[in-house]
Amino acid sequence: MHELSLANSLTERIEQHLPDGAVLKSVDVRAGAGLAVDPGAMQMAWRAATEGSPYQDAELKLICEPWNLHCPSCQRRWTSGNPLESCLCGQTHLQVQGENALMLVGLEIEEPQTCQEIRP
């Protein structure tokens, strides 16, 4: 299950970007259609990868992108979870595109509390 390897890599990337002292609330990730990531497996892997770590309460927000389809006959463009769809015009040989990458898009953090010195 490569989702666990992806989750471990994700925690490494987060560590590079998380400001010192900040608390991670959630992480936004986008999986290309060409990557074969199962959302349920990715959530499970995220929990396993972050258990006992400072990130264990952070939410993984995963968007799985669909395939981009283009019909060379009628030029119609659309997205679908099925790369083997036929076009409405009857064309069965479509141009299929999908990214083969897992992208870290952003973090939602709680900044560290700063102490204000109270002067008498």
Place this chain on the structure above:
Amino acid sequence: MKVPIVENVLKLNDEVAALNRVQLKEADVLTINLIGSPGCGKTALLETTLRQLADTLTVGVLVGDLATTRDADRLARWSPYVVQINTGKSCHLEAHQIRQALTKIDLAKLDILVIENVGNLVCPVSYDLGEDFRVGMFSVCEGDDKAAKHPQLVHAADLLVLNKTDLLAHVAFDPDVFRHDVAQLNPQAPLLEVSAGTDRIDNWLAWLASRVERSALQFSGPCN
């Protein structure tokens, strides 16, 4: 507070893969990442390849398996340049494992290096290893729907291989269904139909030879 980032999660793997690619290019070694399910015939294809190319090209193999050295032992009968990578529980090879394996093989002696990935049609697709070409392998025994069921591999492959064609008369496999699905998912990738078990791999050998020749021409420069 939102912190926007746009970064590939596998950035570290890709950086190591880039190092592998540079090292392999400098050694002028054509590198192939062979991905296919367990039992589709990856090792059999490589055994036949090593045997038939013995007098023509020098081929090395990095073999990925969870456990055992059985595949490496089979291939070592035909080539002294075979390294086994045991991944333990990991279902795919990653670039750092290739980097380490490259220290155990003399690239100066090789024309071709094949990375036989762990038997798996899904997970290896995500990991760049530093290869020149990614080859997706299926067999007629798996069913003619397997290309459609694994669109990520078919879409990402530079070449598709369909093995065990000698068994077509004995299995419920419609080659036209398989060919149609492959063509739709990846019209650019050639589909080679072979039978490694009966030594019918001439099209695969021709493809390899043409890629080696093309690579040599790129390195020879305008004055040669």
